[in-house]
Amino acid sequence: MSRTRTPSPQPYEIGMCRVCGCTDDDGCPPPGCWWPPGGLHTICSACAELDPAAKAARRAQAIDALWQRIEDQQEAVLSLKARRDRLVELERREAS
Ligand SMILES: [Zn+2]
Numbered sequence: 374m375s376r377t378r379t380p381s382p383q384p385y386e387i388g389m390c391r392v393c394g395c396t397d398d399d400g401c402p403p404p405g406c407w408w409p410p411g412g413l414h415t416i417c418s419a420c421a422e423l424d425p426a427a428k429a430a431r432r433a434q435a436i437d438a439l440w441q442r443i444e445d446q447q448e449a450v451l452s453l454k455a456r457r458d459r460l461v462e463l464e465r466r467e468a469s
C-alpha cells in the first residue's frame with residue numbers, strides 16, 4: 374500500500390479502518406491513504422475526509438467485497454470436499 378506509516382502508539386501496530394476495512398497491507402485505491410496523525414489506527418485518511426453518506430456507501434461496498442471473498446472461499450471449500458468425497462469413495466471401493 375502506498376501509505377506513509379505514521380508513528381503510532383502501541384498496540385496499534387496493525388491498523389484497520391473501521392469504515393472501509395483497509396489495512397496497512399491493503400490500502401485504499403490510489404492515491405491511497407494513511408493513518409491520520411494523533412488518532413488510533415481505526416480510520417484512514419481517505420475515510421476521515423468523507424461525509425457520512427459517502428462513508429456509509431463505502432462501508433456497504435466493503436461488506437459486499439467481504440461477502441464475495443467469503444463466497445469464493447466457500448466454493449473452494451466445497452470443491453475440496455467433493456474431492457475428498459471422491460477419494461473416500463475410491464478408498465472404500467478398493468478396500469472391499
Ligand atoms: Zn478507510
Ligand SMILES: [Zn+2]
Nearest residue numbers: 395401406417
Ligand atoms: Zn484507507
